[in-house]
Amino acid sequence: MPRLNKTGLLAVLVAASSAFLLFQLYYYRQSSNGGNTSRQKDNQWEALRRVMAVARKLALPIFLADPTALSLIGQTGGSAGLGRGCSFLCTGRPVTAFAAIADHWKYDRQAVATVASQKGLEVEQVRGRDPRLLEEGAELSAAQIPLHFLFRSTHGHIVQVVLLYQRSGGYLWHAPLRLAPSADRRLAPPNALPYGRHAGAYRRPDLVLTMLDGLDVQVPRNSSHFLTLRSEADFIECRHKEARAFYQLYPEDGSVEAAEFRRAARSVLSVAARTLDSLNVPFWISSGTCLGWYRQCGFISYSRDVDVGVSIRHYRPDLATAFASAGLPLKHSFGRVEDSLELSFQSPGGGVKLDVFFFYQEESEGVSVVWNGGTQAKSGRKFKYVFPSFKLCWAELAGVRVRVPCTTLDYVRANYGHEAWSSPETAWDWKTSPANVMENGVWPRGDWGQVIQSY
Numbered sequence: 426m427p428r429l430n431k432t433g434l435l436a437v438l439v440a441a442s443s444a445f446l447l448f449q450l451y452y453y454r455q456s457s458n459g460g461n462t463s464r465q466k467d468n469q470w471e472a473l474r475r476v477m478a479v480a481r482k483l484a485l486p487i488f489l490a491d492p493t494a495l496s497l498i499g500q501t502g503g504s505a506g507l508g509r510g511c512s513f514l515c516t517g518r519p520v521t522a523f524a525a526i527a528d529h530w531k532y533d534r535q536a537v538a539t540v541a542s543q544k545g546l547e548v549e550q551v552r553g554r555d556p557r558l559l560e561e562g563a564e565l566s567a568a569q570i571p572l573h574f575l576f577r578s579t580h581g582h583i584v585q586v587v588l589l590y591q592r593s594g595g596y597l598w599h600a601p602l603r604l605a606p607s608a609d610r611r612l613a614p615p616n617a618l619p620y621g622r623h624a625g626a627y628r629r630p631d632l633v634l635t636m637l638d639g640l641d642v643q644v645p646r647n648s649s650h651f652l653t654l655r656s657e658a659d660f661i662e663c664r665h666k667e668a669r670a671f672y673q674l675y676p677e678d679g680s681v682e683a684a685e686f687r688r689a690a691r692s693v694l695s696v697a698a699r700t701l702d703s704l705n706v707p708f709w710i711s712s713g714t715c716l717g718w719y720r721q722c723g724f725i726s727y728s729r730d731v732d733v734g735v736s737i738r739h740y741r742p743d744l745a746t747a748f749a750s751a752g753l754p755l756k757h758s759f760g761r762v763e764d765s766l767e768l769s770f771q772s773p774g775g776g777v778k779l780d781v782f783f784f785y786q787e788e789s790e791g792v793s794v795v796w797n798g799g800t801q802a803k804s805g806r807k808f809k810y811v812f813p814s815f816k817l818c819w820a821e822l823a824g825v826r827v828r829v830p831c832t833t834l835d836y837v838r839a840n841y842g843h844e845a846w847s848s849p850e851t852a853w854d855w856k857t858s859p860a861n862v863m864e865n866g867v868w869p870r871g872d873w874g875q876v877i878q879s880y
């Protein structure tokens with residue numbers, strides 16, 4: 426019996442010490458992880474403190490634009506960062522992003538380099554042509570503006586500062602980030618930089634100065650709103666170079682009538698944008714207006730109207746009233762909300778017509794497509810125009826901020842033909858010319874009073 430007891434005791438001892446060893450091992454791993462995280466946090470915090478000191482010294486008005494940090498702030502309602510430790514700014518990501526509205530900032534390349542190095546930071550200054558000069562038709566202007574700064578601390582934390590500029594459409598714009606081949610690749614870990622895969626367009630954010638993790642930081646007042654804007658900010662510059670080549674081949678119509686059309690079209694587009702924006706109805710430029718933007722960065726002067734598209738999900742019954750108050754009363758209404766809706770507006774003095782086409786989504790052979798309808802008033806014939814589905818991007822046409830299908834070329838090709846879109850076609854018939862037009866039956870006589878209305 427005593428022998429058995431001895432063995433039992435030994436077993437208990439072995440089990441106990443193994444458990445103790447395992448516990449120690451577990452505890453050690455936990456604390457060493459914790460140590461790493463807190464060192465990483467310290468490094469990130471220190472890099473941010475330094476970059477903020479650089480910005481202060483250069484009078485560059487930066488604000489926090491980092492998606493991870495802003496979503497942390499959003500989750501707590503922003504009553505943040507008064508506690509101990511670095512809970513909002515230290516995201517554990519390799520990059521932290523700020524933005525700066527740089528319109529009135531006096532840039533000095535040498536000063537940026539000097540101040541950064543005084544604070545122990547490496548800096549890459551990404552510069553490029555000023556698109557606001559391209560808008561005005563300046564040829565290959567030499568003016569370069571700063572577009573992005575990438576700061577790197579000695580511990581390897583990267584801070585991106587994306588510079589925003591006001592464009593004539595009244596929004597803030599930033600450039601895509603294109604690193605020079607000579608640039609230090611460590612400054613741009615693939616897919617880690619929050620800004621610059623595409624150009625972006627933003628409304629001017631409302632900023633507040635906040636104490637976050639012991640640092641005074643400007644932050645968008647509504648961080649979730651800012652993140653929503655970011656998720657739909659992609660911007661496409663119009664193709665200035667191709668437009669110039671187009672006008673070389675097909676010189677712009679210099680007649681008084683053509684100039685008058687372009688002026689009136691710009692005015693109608695601007696009223697449409699203001700009205701739809703104020704109702705939060707997203708729209709994109711469609712048909713000939715989209716073709717004009719894509720092909721020649723302008724209106725096609727022999728077209729007679731301005732065309733926009735709106736998803737039927739965003740239809741609102743008060744649209745007509747809103748347009749009427751803005752000086753564009755309803756002239757025609759074709760179709761109905763469930764099918765082929767199209768509204769035309771025109772100022773009482775005649776002039777340029779605004780066509781609002783509503784787009785419907787459907788599956789075609791397992792592929793998601795969108796389509797809009799057309800109605801011939803005198804015969805009740807229906808037409809259907811099918812497009813590959815698309816996401817929306819921001820763009821600018823004639824100084825007005827608009828949206829276009831991000832895959833603009835696919836959209837234009839569907840509508841105007843794979844190659845045919847690239848040259849002018851003045852003999853255009855909306856019922857037969859479009860590459861994607863289809864006959865879609867006839868409205869029953871009894872419905873005409875409802876689906877074909879003129880005012």
Ligand SMILES: *[C@@H]1O[C@H](CO)[C@@H](O)[C@H](O)[C@H]1NC(C)=O
Nearest residue numbers: 646647648649650651653654
């Ligand atoms: C902040 O923005 C979100 C998303 O745009 C919005 O739903 C929310 O109402 C806004 N909050 C405030 C306080 O304005």
